[in-house]
Amino acid sequence: MVFAADRRTAMIPVAALVVLTALIFRPWEAWVEIGLRTSLITFAAALLGLYVAARRQLLASLRERAERAERERHLMAEQARGEERVRLAAEIHDVVTHRVSLMVLQAGALQVSATDDRTEEAAEALRTTGCQALAELRDLVGILRAADSDADSDAGHATMPQPVLPDLGTLIAESESVGVPVELAERGDRSPLSPVVGRTAHRIVQEALTNVRKHAPGASARVEAHYDREVVRLTVRNTAPTRPADPALAGPGPGTGLLGLRQRVELVNGTLVARPRGDGGFELRATLPTQVAAST
Structure with a gap:
């Protein structure tokens, strides 16, 4: 019992030294500081990651909107051009074909009433040229009017005999x-x-x-x-x-x-x-x- 009491008495100065050293150096403050610093760094990294992700999503959304707007502008321009082509085709058909048709009819009348072979040949050449001009005009006006119905037009004309290139x-x-x-x-x-x-x-x-x-x-x-x-x-x-x-x-x-x-x-x-x-x-x-x- 005396030996145990002496041992406890000898440990008191050691415990006092440990307590005094802890009070002087305060190690808990370092751990608290390390913990706070780690928490702040982790929180800042999480915020930065969220910011970067949100920014990328915003840029992707803006890019998609810009591309969609560009496609819409392109489609509107194509639609406007298509409507203008149809309008021009109708105007060409109404104005030019009317005049050329009159020329063909007048050339035919001249051919019938011609009193000499030379005049008759000239009238026939004029009438033939006018008919060719009308045929070309119909083709070009048809192309101007053609849009989404091209496939249907192809199917409708697939069985019709097609000419070859005119003799050069x-x-x-x-x-x-x-x-x-x-x-x-x-x-x-x-x-x-x-x-x-x-x-x-x-x-x-x-x-x-x-x-x-x-x-x-x-x-x-x-x-x-x-x-x-x-x-x-x-x-x-x-x-x-x-x-x-x-x-x-x-x-x-x-x-x-x-x-x-x-x-x-x-x-x-x-x-x-x-x-x-x-x-x-x-x-x-x-x-x-x-x-x-x-x-x-």
């Missing part, structure tokens, strides 16, 4: 008759074409050869026609002119006819490239689909 020999002969040598090279089998595509292809070659006569005196030309099942590829090249062009024949300048030709090609979903060649000549390339739906 007539255009070649016309150019050669005025002193422009033209070489014709055709490849592939002539596939059935929509009437408007055939006329557009014929018009491309006609315009290209006309430009050679107007802007490249003394040049020769080569016409290449590649027939495929899906597309028709036309290429017209001419060599460099050997003499200056006649200002009265060339008109205000080259390019106006090509602009109208490019617009016509785009109406049938084709492509047209016209560019000068390195040897001083000129080249025109066109690619046209064989079938184009046109409502009538």
Whole structure:
């Protein structure tokens, strides 16, 4: 018992030293500080994560709204263009076809009442040209009016016989008759074409050869026609002119006819490239689909 009491008495100074050391260094304050600091860092990291997530969500929402607004503007513009095309088609039909129809009727009346063969032939040529103009105008107006009904129009015309590309020999002969040598090279089998595509292809070659006569005196030309099942590829090249062009024949300048030709090609979903060649000549390339739906 005496030994146990002495042992307890000896531990009192040790306990007092521990208590005094704890009061001096206060270790609990460090743990409290560490705990608070850890909690603050964790809370701040959580807030930062929530902020970043909210910001990303907001940016994604704004981007989606902007894209939706852009799509809506595009659709509205397409709708406006479609309505304008329909309006122009109706106006063209009402004004131009009326006048051309009168010309055809007057030419027919002149042919009937003609007293000599020359007048009769001229009236017949005028009437035929007017009928061709009306046919082309109907095709172009049909394309302007065509929109979502293209598939139905295709289905309705699938069993109708389709013409092929008009004979280019007539255009070649016309150019050669005025002193422009033209070489014709055709490849592939002539596939059935929509009437408007055939006329557009014929018009491309006609315009290209006309430009050679107007802007490249003394040049020769080569016409290449590649027939495929899906597309028709036309290429017209001419060599460099050997003499200056006649200002009265060339008109205000080259390019106006090509602009109208490019617009016509785009109406049938084709492509047209016209560019000068390195040897001083000129080249025109066109690619046209064989079938184009046109409502009538």
